[in-house]
Structure formats: C-alpha cells, structure tokens
Amino acid sequence: MTYDLDHAKWYSSNRKCLMVIKGSIEDSIRDSIPECTTATEYLKKVESLFTGSLKAYASTLIKKLVNEKYTGGGIREHILRMSNTTSKLKLMDLGLKDEFLIHLIFASLPKEYETFVVNYNL
Template sequence: MREENESDADFTSRRRDHAEVRMKYDLKRKKWDISNHKCLMVAKSTISDATRGSILDCDTAMEYLQKVESQFTDSSKAYASTLIKKLFNEKHTSGGIREHILKMSNTALKLKPMDLGLKDVFLIHLVFASLPKEYETFIVNYNM
C-alpha cells in the first residue's frame, strides 16, 4: 500500500524491491493451496457419506479434520446409539445377501472401539432376524 506522503518514485522503487519476495510468497501460497485441496479431497473421500454430509465445508484440511474429530468426541454416545438402532432395525430389502451381511458386520465393528462390541453369535441372530421369509431355509439349515 502506498503511504500518505510517499512520492511516485519512492513507491515504485519500494514495490520493485519487494517484487521478488512477493513472487516467492505467491508461488509458495499456490503450492500450499494445491496441497490443501488434495488433502481435503482425500479426507472427504475416506469418510462415510452420512458423516461427510453432517460436516460443513472448510477452507483448510486441518480445520475439516478438527470438525470431524469434534463430531466424534462430542457425540460418541449418540453415535453408538445410532449404530445400535441401525443394527436392530436393519432389514434386507434388495441386493445380495453377502453385501447385507457385510454391511451389518461393518456396523457392528464400529461399536468395538467404544467397548460395545457384540458377540458373533448375537450378530448372527441379528442378521437372521433382518432377513425376509424367502431366506427361511437358509436360517433353518444354519441352526441345524
């Protein structure tokens, strides 16, 4: 910025002296912006859709990760409750049975770090309870 009592020649000279510093700063800033953008994309792509949708967009990757962290530290009980409800209310509607079982198993695994892990036998019963009538022979064969 030009100072109040500065002449045109002094201002031009001062600007010319700082041009190299400004250029280095602009180059470093551009590299940082690209790196930050890549980090944000990686962070967002590795987080589940439900979690990603509940977090507001941020300008920096660090800010975004702090919001993700605060989401889970503040609401771990609520998150655990949501996972448990999801397990108990899950119903197989379409698609393969393998994907359904893996989905329920993955949900149950998310409870383990919160010391709420389910026994495998109980998880199997939850999976069977979530299956429609057409899989009844599968359930009977397993029980035998």
Template sequence: MSCIKEIPTLKGDNYIEWEKKIDMAFILVEVEWVVTTPCPTEPVAPVQETNDVNAAWATRERDFASQRMSYDLEHRKWVTANKKCLAVIKNTIEPAIVGSIPECDTVTEYLERIKSQFTGSSKTYATQLIKQLVTERYSGNGGIREYILRMSHLTSKLKPMDLTLKDEFLIHLVFASLPKEFDTFVVNYNIQPKKWDMERLMAMCVQEEERMKATNGGTINYLKDNKKKNTNANFSSKSKGKGPMLHQPQQNKFTVEKDQCL
C-alpha cells in the same frame, strides 16, 4: 498431504469419523507420538559447590552440556510436531465450533476439550447406529455378501465408543434380518452345535442365495409383508359378472388398522 485433504470437516454429528481420519493423518505424517508424549522437561543447570574439585565440576559441566543439547533437539522436534497437529485440527473444524473451544498449548489437551464437547453427539450417533442395526432388513438389493459387509461396517463404527459387539451377536442380527425365504437355512444353523464366524457366514449365505436363484430360474423375488389391502381390486372382483355398476356418490374412505380407535 493427501491424507490431510481426506479429513472431513468436523460439524458435530461426524465426530467419530473425523477423529479416525485425524489419527490416520497423524500416523501417516509420523507425528502421532506428540499426542501421547509430554513436552520435554528442561534439565536443571548444575551449581558448583565450594567443595567441588575442578575435575568433578568439569565432568558435571560436560554432562549438562550433553543433556542440554539433547533437550534442545527434542524440544524443537516436539514443539514443531505439536504446532503442526494443532494447525491441522483447527483447519478441519467449522469456524463456529473452533470459537467455542478454549485455546490449549498442547494438541493432547485440545483433543480432550473437543472430545468432551462432543460426548453427547457421540452418544446420539451410537443410538442411531444401534437402531439401524436392529431394524435393517435384507431385500435382495446388492447381494447378500454386500449386505453382510454393510452390517459389519456399521458394527465397526461402535468400537471407538467402547460398544464392541461380538461376531456371534452380529451373526444372529443378520439372521434375524433375512427374509422368510431363508427360514429353513436359519433353522438348520440354529440346530447345529458348531458356531460360524463372519467369513463362514458370508460364504454360506452366498451359497444359499445362489442355490435359491438356481432353483427359481436365476432370480429371486423376496416377499415382503404388505398390510395394505387393495380395496378397489376386491370391490371389482366381487362386482364382476353382475352387469353395469350404477354410479355411486364418492365418499371419504379411510382404513382402520387393528386395535385403532376412532
């Protein structure tokens, strides 16, 4: 039951995570088969023909009795599992969303209705993940290993949406997001013919970061591009040594970026 408690409430923007937790819960309680297995079909009772001999008819009756018993057991098992799955799903969805989903007899059909309703949300979520992947930048917080693992985790979230990224592409994304202190390291990788996998990438990046730390006394201050200029500092440095400054009336100051029209 603890696995059911870990299922997040479906609110609309977390469909992928909710679906994964639902699948995991069904597997752990061993009812996942009901999602892919249709309801058992009731066997048709035999009808005795006028030309049937007693022995042949008795055999057919025994066979049907065996089929009927097997059907009753399988049908009861299927109905129970289907009922449990529907109850779990409905109790992990916000009431407003549950009310917008038509009632279904099977958990398979109900999951399909939910999936079709949240297809748009999944596309939006995928776009957000891709934007985050291509804009991520390593700043030194947490260490390079944790950073690469976080990038890999973001990539894994795209797999349920059929947007699997190859490890080679992710490796280049990681390299593109590293600060300029890693430039020589990245160039050395690009000129060698052998390609790395993710484990090799993490091992080599950690080794390179440790090497840079040892070279810089145990710490690294990764530089960031800073386009803002400290105008007060520039003005003070220019006026240094020129005697006391006369009081100037304050004026509204603003910075004009390059290629910006006023």
C-alpha cells in the same frame, strides 16, 4: 534472560499450534469452541465437546444394526454391511458377540430365506 527467550519461543510455538489446530477444524465447529490461551487447553475443550457425540454415534449405530432389513441385492453385501457396523461398535468397546450378530442378521432376512435360517440352527 534465558527464561524470557524460552517464554518467547513457547509463546510463538503455542500461537502457531493454535493456528494449525483452528485451521484444520470446520468453521461451524470452531465457532462453538470457546477461545483458549494454550493449545492444550483448546484440545481439551474440543475433546469434551465431542465426548457426548461419540455416545450419540454409538446409539445411532446400534439402532441401525437392530433396524436393518434386507431390501434385495446381494445377501453378501447385506451381511458385510451389518458386520461393518458391528466392527465400528467394537472400536468403541461396545462389541457384540458373533452369535448375537448372526441372530440379528437372520432376523433381518425376509421369509424367503427361512430355510437358510432353519438349516443353520440345526
């Protein structure tokens, strides 16, 4: 008798959890996830679906960092933008050394900042 009551409570809780999880996911993503009977199984499928996209996101951030060029405006904002991209990579355990970030920042600057680069290297 207690098993049946516990099972009924678990079933109700599991069904509610699945509804909350599915309700918080975008429709286009939800349609690509196969149906599951438990909330735990559903979350594992969601996790496996996004593991590959995390690697693609890291690759996109690295390409953005390497190809970043100063286009005008504030130099401070340019440096902060590149530093912010690096901090996102650190969260994924792909952090860059500060010296390498400085090299990338200097490489992204136009010729008119060459004296700044030379003075830093002295």
